[in-house]
Amino acid sequence: MPHWPWLQPAAATARRATPFVLRRNKCFSPASVCASPSIHDRAQEEEEERKSLVVVGGGAAGVYASIRAKTLAPHLNVLVIDKGKFLSKVKISGGGRCNVTNGHHLEPSGLARNYPRGHKELRGSFFSTHGPQDTMHWFSDHGVELKTEDDGRVFPVTDNSASVVDCLLNEARRLGVSLQAGKSVSSASVSDSGKFVLKVEKRTVDFVDYVNANYVLVATGSSQQGYSIATQHGHSIIAPVPSLFTFKIADKRLSDLSGVTFTRVKAKLMLDGIQKSAPELTQTGPMLVTHWGLSGPVVLRLSAWGARELYQEKYQAKLMVDFIPDIHIEDVKRILFQHKDQHAKNKVNNSFPTEFGMVKRFWRFLLEQESLDGDMHWATIPKNHLNAIALQLKQWMFEVVGKGQFKDEFVTAGGVPLSEISLNTMESKKQPNLFFAGEVLNVDGVTGGFNFQNAWTGGYIAGTSIGTLASSSNLRPQACLQLEAS
Structure with missing residues (x-):
């Protein structure tokens, strides 16, 4: 582990870190000559003048950014601080398989449409x-073989998130990035010298550090x-609300269908707070019936697009589901009537139209x-009941009465507004460096690898910006001692 002159330990009492002291005098006068300081002094001075980056948050964006910055600026001191375990969300994502990105949305404008x-x-x-291709190439180049599944989700071929976690942490350590878990940053002020002073605390013991840094990257998720930290530097915060969650349905009869998966439905979310229908609030895809309600990709996408409105409506809404979206309702009726004629002597429980899947x-x-008995024959079913079944298949109305949790993967809508960030550098418009x-930004994607792609892209851009700044600032004039001419 490298020596950190900018990491100032304090055992039990908090104290402010001593700013860097530059002991060298830059001189350009013809009357001056350069003298070599001692080896010890030169080493200490060079270490003190090395630029430093503190990354607050050891998730996907933070670790990826630290790797990129250190790759571009090997001399840069990089410290990543996380209050929990590094890459914990990466580890549990995709049911423990890690949905790295999405391989079906490679064109930037099409990809962006997946972010409510x-x-x-x-x-x-x-x-x-x-983009996604760059992400996939990076992991492949670093020994993680990937596969793209039919729905576009990209996973490691091992189907184990440890492949991704180990790759990132091993690369960070190889480059000399310092990783410190179990600590949090409670403040990040700017000193008179223009450097950040971060107050670092450890909850398990009476411990406070003050860390100096030239650059700070906030990648703390929600x-x-x-x-x-953002508000300390003049940023506003859009109040975070949950995104990506399942729907609790007020229909106890659904428990009889728990575990049934529909491969393709069209679902429309209807909210009292929205006067006109938003196209994003109608989604098509797989849906799963659970013992508490409805889940699956189509529901999760609706929860993301309607996250803020659902929160405002206290998760009270109507959900209209079309179970056979590719068949028009008049064709549904025709199929049912034809089936009745062709299977008049069969029991309705043992024979139903295969066209509906x-x-x-x-x-x-x-x-x-x-209220139809499954043992009755098709010939005895009244026409109005067949019309009612057709309507149920095409326009089943559910009452949403609350939200469930989407496993342990918690995504929020809200955070620092994108208008306060320069997206080409990820630098704050309020505070330089x-x-x-x-x-942490007001960005969230639908399910399918899009939230991680936002993390990889944002981390890469931030790491590139910081690494470039650190490299250019390292090109400084030669240090010398000024001597009087004899």
Whole structure:
């Protein structure tokens, strides 16, 4: 581990870190000559003049940015601080497999449409700088073989998130990035010298450090820690609310269908707070019935697009589901009537139209809703009941009464407004040398690898900006001692 002159330990009492002291005098007078300081003094002075970066947050964006910055500026001191374990969300994502990115949305403007917050701002040069293909190439080049599944989600071929976590941490350590877990940054003020002074605390013991840094990157996700640092430097915060969650449904009968998956439905979310229908609030895709309600990609996408409105409406809404979106309702009726004629002597429980692609449990459920006995014959079913079944298949209305949790993967809508950040550098418009990346910003994506891609791209851009600044600032005049001419 490198020596950190800018890391000032304090055992039990807090104290302010001593600013860097530059002992050398830059001289350009013809009457001056350069003298070599002692080896010890020169080494100490060079270490003190090395630029330093503190990354607050050891998630995907923070670690990726630290690697990029250190790669571009090997002389840069890089310290990553996380209050928990590094890359904890990466570890649990995708059911422990880690959905690295999405391989079906490679064009920047199309990719940006998958971000309920950020789709307008990110359609410019953001993903052109470092998109899904760049992410996949980076991991492949660093020994993580990837695969793209039918729905576009990209996973390591090992189906184990440890492949991604180990790759990132091993690369950071190889480059000399210092990783410190179990600590939090409670403040980040700017000293008279223009450097940041970060107050670092450890909750388990009576411990306070003060750390000096030339650059600070906030990559804390939805943690209050990051919002606090942002507001200390004049940023506003859009109040965070949950995104990506399942729907609790007020229909106990659904418990009979728990575990049934529909491969393709069209679902429309209807909210009292929205006067006109928003196209994003109608989604098509797989849906899963659970013992508490509805889940699956189509529901999670709706929860993301309607996150703020659902929060305002206290998660009270209506959800209209079309179980067979590719068949018009008149064709549904025609198929049912034809099936009745062709299977008049068969029991309705044992024979139902295969064109609908439904499972037997769901068919029986539909019959029960119409108070039809499954042992009755098709010939005895009244026409109005068949019309009602067709309507149920095309326009089933559910009452959403609350939200569930999407496993342990918690995504929020809200954070630092993108208008307060320069997206081409990820630098704050309020405070020079302060950068942001990842979910601390008001950006969130739908399910499918998009939230991680935002982290990789933002981290890459921030790391590039910081590494470039540190490299250019390292080109300084030769230090010398000024001597009087004899």
